[in-house]
Amino acid sequence: MKKNTPFLYTANELFDWLSGRPDFVLLDVRNEKDFANFSVESPVYFPYINIPYFNFIEDAQGSIALVPAGQKIRIVCAKEGSAKYVADLLCAHGFSDVGYLQQGIVSWGNALVPKKISKDDEKYTLYQFVRPGKASCSYMLIYKDEAMVFDPSRNIDVYKAMAKQHGSRIICSVETHRQADYISGSPQLAKEKGCKVRANKHDFAGATFPYEPVADGENLSFAKKGPEVRVIHTPGHTMGSTSYLIDNKYLLSGDTIFISTAGRPDLGGRWAEWARELYLTLMLRLRDLPDHVQVLPGHYTSWDECNEGHVFMENMGALRQHVVAFRLANEKKFAEFIEENMRPQPPVYGEIRKVNIGFLEVSDEEADVMDLGKNECGASNYGKVGVSAERERPAA
Numbered sequence: 431m432k433k434n435t436p437f438l439y440t441a442n443e444l445f446d447w448l449s450g451r452p453d454f455v456l457l458d459v460r461n462e463k464d465f466a467n468f469s470v471e472s473p474v475y476f477p478y479i480n481i482p483y484f485n486f487i488e489d490a491q492g493s494i495a496l497v498p499a500g501q502k503i504r505i506v507c508a509k510e511g512s513a514k515y516v517a518d519l520l521c522a523h524g525f526s527d528v529g530y531l532q533q534g535i536v537s538w539g540n541a542l543v544p545k546k547i548s549k550d551d552e553k554y555t556l557y558q559f560v561r562p563g564k565a566s567c568s569y570m571l572i573y574k575d576e577a578m579v580f581d582p583s584r585n586i587d588v589y590k591a592m593a594k595q596h597g598s599r600i601i602c603s604v605e606t607h608r609q610a611d612y613i614s615g616s617p618q619l620a621k622e623k624g625c626k627v628r629a630n631k632h633d634f635a636g637a638t639f640p641y642e643p644v645a646d647g648e649n650l651s652f653a654k655k656g657p658e659v660r661v662i663h664t665p666g667h668t669m670g671s672t673s674y675l676i677d678n679k680y681l682l683s684g685d686t687i688f689i690s691t692a693g694r695p696d697l698g699g700r701w702a703e704w705a706r707e708l709y710l711t712l713m714l715r716l717r718d719l720p721d722h723v724q725v726l727p728g729h730y731t732s733w734d735e736c737n738e739g740h741v742f743m744e745n746m747g748a749l750r751q752h753v754v755a756f757r758l759a760n761e762k763k764f765a766e767f768i769e770e771n772m773r774p775q776p777p778v779y780g781e782i783r784k785v786n787i788g789f790l791e792v793s794d795e796e797a798d799v800m801d802l803g804k805n806e807c808g809a810s811n812y813g814k815v816g817v818s819a820e821r822e823r824p825a826a
């Protein structure tokens with residue numbers, strides 16, 4: 431009888447499969463606690479089961495019996511080794527189509543999926559890089575032979591490859607704010623590519639790496655008269671939070687405003703003061719942007735927020751109607767909304783903030799551990815105040 435052998439698959443392949451009509455069962459062999467804390471999420475629901483690796487060690491037959499027979503099986507573990515062990519075991523017991531994830535859940539956590547945002551008739555190219563494992567988005571704007579990156583994650587090879595594919599060089603790496611939930615790739619990108627880091631001094635004063643402050647109203651320009659990239663200081667989530675309006679069409683909003691909620695103003699420990707700043711930002715700086723401006727957020731809460739092309743983007747006209755934060759009568763109501771939805775932040779956020787200003791250095795392995803897990807940046811992600819799920823969705 432021919433012996434089956436399992437195959438390796440990558441995190442990006444897993445995302446592609448899960449974006450279509452997955453025809454397999456995803457078997458997660460991490461322990462129950464890790465599985466409960468962080469699991470694979472995708473645009474569609476799919477069969478996803480958890481049988482810890484140690485169960486296969488202690489009771490192989492009993493554990494194999496729990497895996498649906500006759501199905502294609504894709505296995506996820508922490509690092510790769512235990513998934514391979516279980517994959518070999520399943521193949522030895524009659525399963526014929528078994529794959530295991532290369533580099534485990536960390537590779538899922540770091541995977542970036544590029545989505546082209548700009549239209550073909552626009553003179554520039556704008557990409558959203560969705561990071562399914564973090565529920566976050568970074569961006570790249572390319573004009574002729576120059577590129578700007580916004581809020582890069584540590585997986586900078588993906589941005590470098592995209593710039594190279596377009597025959598452009600990265601001229602700056604721009605931050606919307608000092609992130610608390612993931613480690614920024616900007617300093618490393620600057621080191622490797624010689625580009626500038628641009629960021630708001632309210633968040634980055636004292637940074638141990640070189641950066642050039644952005645100024646409200648400034649245009650981040652390309653050498654060859656590319657699209658305008660207007661800097662709009664939008665404090666509240668942090669005091670240095672800054673949005674970038676590209677060509678008066680696309681607003682990179684960072685964690686100030688998302689598709690279904692506003693950012694959290696309570697992560698910095700001065701929630702009442704920052705909630706007021708955020709309220710004023712929403713009312714005075716963002717509310718009157720033209721309806722057609724497409725908001726491209728730094729995070730999302732769930733895949734329900736994406737459009738048919740699995741892109742996280744919504745126009746200002748729709749957001750004004752659907753985001754609760756825009757529809758509260760005054761600053762007191764806004765403060766109540768924030769207070770009702772406040773929840774503890776993951777302890778690691780304090781450490782990540784330090785890493786992102788250079789006050790704390792960590793190894794790649796430590797960074798992988800700190801960086802793993804979904805963001806907690808939205809004001810009402812898991813709180814009591816819901817948001818309308820009945821939004822009109824734009825066409826893909």
Ligand SMILES: [Fe+2]
Pocket residue numbers: 607608609610611667685807
């Ligand atoms: Fe944030």
